[in-house]
Amino acid sequence: MAGKRASAARATHAPVARPDPRTSPATRAAQLDRLVHDRTRLAIVSALAVNESLSFTELRATTGTTDGNLSVHARKLEEAGYITCTKGYDGRLPKTEFTLTDGGRRALQKYLDHMEAIIRHARPARR
Amino acid sequence: MPVHNLKPGVSLNERAIESLEFIRTTMARSAPFTAVPGRGGMAMGAVAIVAAALGAREQDDWRWVAVWLSAAVVAVPLGLLAMRWKARRYGIALWSAAGRRFAQGFVPAVVAGAILSAALALTGRFDLVPATWLLLYGAGVLAGSTASVPVLAWLGAAFMALGVAALLTGTGWRDLWLGAGFGGLQIAFGIIIARKHGG
Numbered sequence: 001m002a003g004k005r006a007s008a009a010r011a012t013h014a015p016v017a018r019p020d021p022r023t024s025p026a027t028r029a030a031q032l033d034r035l036v037h038d039r040t041r042l043a044i045v046s047a048l049a050v051n052e053s054l055s056f057t058e059l060r061a062t063t064g065t066t067d068g069n070l071s072v073h074a075r076k077l078e079e080a081g082y083i084t085c086t087k088g089y090d091g092r093l094p095k096t097e098f099t100l101t102d103g104g105r106r107a108l109q110k111y112l113d114h115m116e117a118i119i120r121h122a123r124p125a126r127r
Numbered sequence: 128m129p130v131h132n133l134k135p136g137v138s139l140n141e142r143a144i145e146s147l148e149f150i151r152t153t154m155a156r157s158a159p160f161t162a163v164p165g166r167g168g169m170a171m172g173a174v175a176i177v178a179a180a181l182g183a184r185e186q187d188d189w190r191w192v193a194v195w196l197s198a199a200v201v202a203v204p205l206g207l208l209a210m211r212w213k214a215r216r217y218g219i220a221l222w223s224a225a226g227r228r229f230a231q232g233f234v235p236a237v238v239a240g241a242i243l244s245a246a247l248a249l250t251g252r253f254d255l256v257p258a259t260w261l262l263l264y265g266a267g268v269l270a271g272s273t274a275s276v277p278v279l280a281w282l283g284a285a286f287m288a289l290g291v292a293a294l295l296t297g298t299g300w301r302d303l304w305l306g307a308g309f310g311g312l313q314i315a316f317g318i319i320i321a322r323k324h325g326g
Binding site: 037039042043046047049050051054058062108111112114115116118119121122 | 138139140142143144146147149150153154156157158159
């Protein structure tokens with residue numbers, strides 16, 4: 001558990017390299033952050049990027065997924081240090097809040113850069 | 128499906144465009160509506176304070192309604208202009224998914240308030256008009272707050288509390304409650320919104 005937390009912390013603070021524009025699209029695709037690329041996880045990270053925090057219920061509504069599916073994907077992102085999960089109570093009801101970490105924000109930015117690089121590469125050069 | 132494992136005929140470029148579109152729509156769907164104007168709310172509040180002072184002098188109910196309607200004619204465009212100014216300044220799309228959700232929460236209650244007010248005035252029940260305005264404006268703000276900044280929920284609840292107070296007290300108090308709500312609350316929350324959320 002401690003090892004997992006340590007690796008999560010490293011992932012949070014690890015610098016995210018920008019894609020090299022000279023790299024071919026196939027190589028660039030292989031470099032994609034698979035963790036963020038999954039549609040449900042991409043939806044979680046994108047939704048958290050524009051909100052300070054979101055509850056489990058709000059994230060479920062945004063991603064349109066089931067409780068179990070959301071839990072599995074959120075845990076993967078949490079283990080990678082991309083999001084943090086805070087459990088508490090709203091009155092007597094348990095409440096889970098998710099927040100995007102700096103590492104998660106950088107990972108999303110890197111993913112966006114990758115997508116833009118692929119699109120740029122496919123366009124004919126303009127003079 | 129991973130981008131590097133595409134079916135023949137589906138280009139990487141198409142998949143990348145689709146991914147960017149997916150991110151954009153997810154963000155638009157989940158982002159709160161932050162174009163609620165703080166300074167605009169303060170300006171609207173100032174108009175309401177003037178209306179409360181002028182309305183308190185009126186003995187005739189129709190003239191009293193005319194004072195508050197005139198204030199609304201001045202304040203509503205002020206609020207809309209301030210919202211547009213803030214949206215432009217901060218690059219917020221007014222008709223984003225969050226903006227539409229805010230409007231869907233806010234507008235029906237305000238329209239219901241206008242219809243009820245007309246019905247009450249035409250039947251001579253002017254005593255219920257202030258409570259109707261405060262309660263339904265508060266209900267609209269509270270409903271709109273689900274798509275906007277959380278502080279609006281408190282503003283809506285405070286308006287509704289003043290509405291209850293207006294319902295329980297006599298006509299002699301009407302301008303005090305309306306001034307406190309559309310004036311005091313709008314100015315106080317306008318300051319909070321301007322400080323916490325800009326504009």
